[in-house]
Amino acid sequence: MDAEKTAPFELGRGEDACLLLHGFTGSPWDVRPLGEALAARGLYVRAIQLPGHGSTPEAMLSVDHRDWERAAAHALLALRDYRRTFVAGLSMGALLALRLAADYPERVHGLALVAPAVRFKGPRMWLLKRLRHYRLLERVKPWIHKTGTDVSDPAVLAEAPILPAFPSARLQDMWELQDMAMNVLPRVRCPALVAVAEQDHVVDPEGGQVLARGLIASPQVRFISLKDGFHIIPRDKGGPLLASEVGSFFDQLRGDGSPPVSRSHPTPARSGSG
Template structure:
């Protein structure tokens, strides 16, 4: 029997004009973390697609059965779907979603008009995560990493446990995206929180300094932690992302 998707974790799509924005959620998270941004972009007339990555928004056990290949394939399928009905498509994502957005920009330059990684991972500098990624005799799950936000009144719909088998997947995906940065030639807008308890903020400067694009912008967020898309800077992100897209049209 297929497990049900958690309430609030459903994928979303908003019909709009010929400019599309693909929004990708993060590792162990769900489309819930990107829905606010998607709604604001939809209100501005964009065609918006927010897929649910395989294994996410269901259960940690469901996620344990997936790999980075599955997450990449889902993101690529969503890009193709949006590209089929839009003249230009921009890709944004939070955390691992940002990693996926960079991956898409590098490998599908004909389909990505601009990329906006938000607190993205291209270097997972976590000794704890590295220590368990290939270790023997580890438990199947370890405590989760979700809901890192300055605004404590909001909760991210993310797993409270992480499948250990998925750590090596996200580390590998981040490393691949890091190596692919020079292949990104589209306009790039890096958005990053100054304080992030999940990923080190220097990921932002690595991205900005290594992409092959000659149009790179960097915005630092002072009032949000890792899940910035539903934190205090969520409206700033929406308006700055809109402005960036308009500059490329």
């Protein structure tokens, strides 16, 4: 992977901050357009690179979900001097964001959960998760090879940094994070926006609806479903609409008035074509 492309970044300045968390086998490159849009709205934005990511397949051998959780928590606590702190996570990053909101309610003032990896798409992945305690996949296929990423825009796909392989053992960590995220949902007490891509080939978009309904303690939940683009929404055709929706949502929470105290029902908002 191109180390320059996949490096962590910091953008913008302001009294409020946003922590950006990328997804499994991804990198900060995946979320940079969202970071740029939020910085343009007056937020300080920091995107971290999760341990083992953004370099070589072998780097993924020595990490697990606990390393990713610790890195996310450390990054959040480093933003303690800002007036308000928001967390936006893509895919696995959305699961980590939920954990942060549940564990540090006084630190996280709003969430943007983008293509949350609540459950993978397809019966094969469902079966593998059901049989995960036997670790059959690790014995039969210790490495999973990748040839691309889930982006519909061919120009973006051509320049995307791609980790060519990852240890199948790390799927165990993904499944642990999926279970963790569903368990902590009732403890999340900040407003949340959940965004899914209808054409996602990696995670089941319906999982986003399940997640939104499970945020029973959140005072405000907004659900949007994007017609354009695939899983890596910030980099794809639905990215501009996503950035607008997330930016407006955070702007509302940054206003002088307090966020709504009564729960709003998740309502779909579809992107237009083009």
